[in-house]
Amino acid sequence: MRKKLFIIFLMCFGLIVLFPPSPKNTPLTSVFRLTDKPITITHGTYGSALTVNISFGNEEIGQWIQELEKPYPFLFIDMDWAGRYPEIIRLINEKNIPTGLLGNEGTAYEKDATILLNQLEQYEDFFSMKPLWFRTADEVFPFFLRSLLVEVEVNALSSSFKWQGGHIPPMTEGEIISVSHQRDDRVSLIELNKLFESRDFHSVEDVIFGLSVKTKKIPK
Template sequence: MYKKLIILFVIACGLFLLFPPLPKNYSLTNVFRITEEPVAITHGTYGSALTVNISFGDDEVLNWIKELEKPYPTLFIDIDWAGRFPETIRLIKDKNIPTALLGQDGTAYENDAKLLVHQLEAYENIFGEKPLWFRSKDEVFSHFLHELLWESEVNALGSSYVWTGGDIPPEVEGEIISVPHHRKQRVNLAEIKRLSKSRDFQSIDNVIFGVQGETKKIPK
């Protein structure tokens, strides 16, 4: 009898070491390194995700944010722009609109290795947490930038399609659509409403992990 108890105790200890319990605040979407190696994610497995890159605009962006309704797009925010418009940032936070970090063109990080660190620190100071997603403005991710992001525990996110206005593209399963709003290239924010009505957009997490019912899978 005692031998059986000892054996069961040893087995239980082994299972505990192999499969420790997850912390109460564990969340799949909070875990970095969705992929097994540094790589930019450009598509998911289910539905459509809408992302908007913002580095320009004042009252027009503020008014657009005021009128935004759920499901919200994910806003990739340029840190310099965020610093100039704290009222808009406060509204984004109050409405709990998902945000991510929009960087400079990919080559900028080749010339300044500390640039990403400064941007991540500024983002965390504004939003109170490190971004889960990063996108360079031109969606170019060099090997060096991938390594910087990997070390910083932030995921690189590109897009499947960059929409610059005009005809609405046909829906593609797992697509991640990005819309630019920069000084030299931007879509009228009112036009984004038309795109939003073209399909049922999901969060980035849902699209990447294929959340449909209770199932989750990482895209290959």
């Protein structure tokens, strides 16, 4: 038995020597390189990414998330909202829908930097990881906030344009579309389905890094 285990060990060791694991060159590592300077990302190089800011809603938004199918939109989640509806957060986690941290208005962080630190802790409690992307509620990123995001290794993501319903503009390569579902600023989910049908959507990372990944539209 020991001889057999020893032979297996030698075989595994030989495989590691001959085929060493490649270094982690994931989108996460690459994206963090963009935070060397306090910049705000507003567009990519390929395709379209859809991001939805969520800070309002219960049954309607829960049903919408329940019916979502891959490829999923990217959800920016408000922490106060997440605390009120943990069952929806569990659903998001179960479906592995990509998320980021939706913060307050940009100027709030100039008055109190601990707001961001507290929100980061809350996000980790809900999603068991640090957010890769952060967006303010008004998509305004003062220099102090951008500098703070560099320190905590979280990327500031704005958008190429904010869609508020109605006319759907033609697709532009590298666009990052923002749609709000907030108390005083939201697009109906019926209209949002029309946007889904207007073009093929890709992940935020694919759009930013220009990865030509073939995906299909998000179904209704």
